[in-house]
Amino acid sequence: PAIEQILQYETIIENILEKYIEEHFHLFDYDYDHDDEQLAHEIQQQLQCHNSNQMEMIEQMVNRKYELELWxxxxxxxxxxxxxxQWPSSFRY
Known part of the structure; x- marks a missing residue:
């Protein structure tokens, strides 16, 4: 009987949590999805405005910036x- 009560309690709590999450947190998911879609759309619009030379220059700048950060x-x-x-052992000769 005790195990059955625990299982029933788990089912009740699980249903309550699912309902609470559905009511309160689905808006957050929507906002994030909407923001992501909006950002993707804006990026796509900007990319259409650039010609191939501009795109190549942008790629080169991004690569140089990445290399600079590594250095x-x-x-x-x-x-x-x-x-x-404390120099690493690879520095010793």
Whole structure:
């Protein structure tokens, strides 16, 4: 009898939670989906305005920015090694 009561209680709680989530949180899902769709539409509109040369320039700028960020991270790691005076074993020769 105790196990049956627990199972019934779980079913009741599960139904209550599902109803609560459905009533209160579906709006958040809609907002996010709507924002994502809106952003995708705006990006698509902007892409249609660029010619192939502009697109190539944008890709090159993005690649350079990414490489620059990688170099900045590497430089910061080297500065940290220098500050701590603990160089990686690959630096020893």
């Amino acid at each position: 900045r991270e590497e430089i910061q790691h080297l500065k940290n090694y220098q500050k701590e005076n």
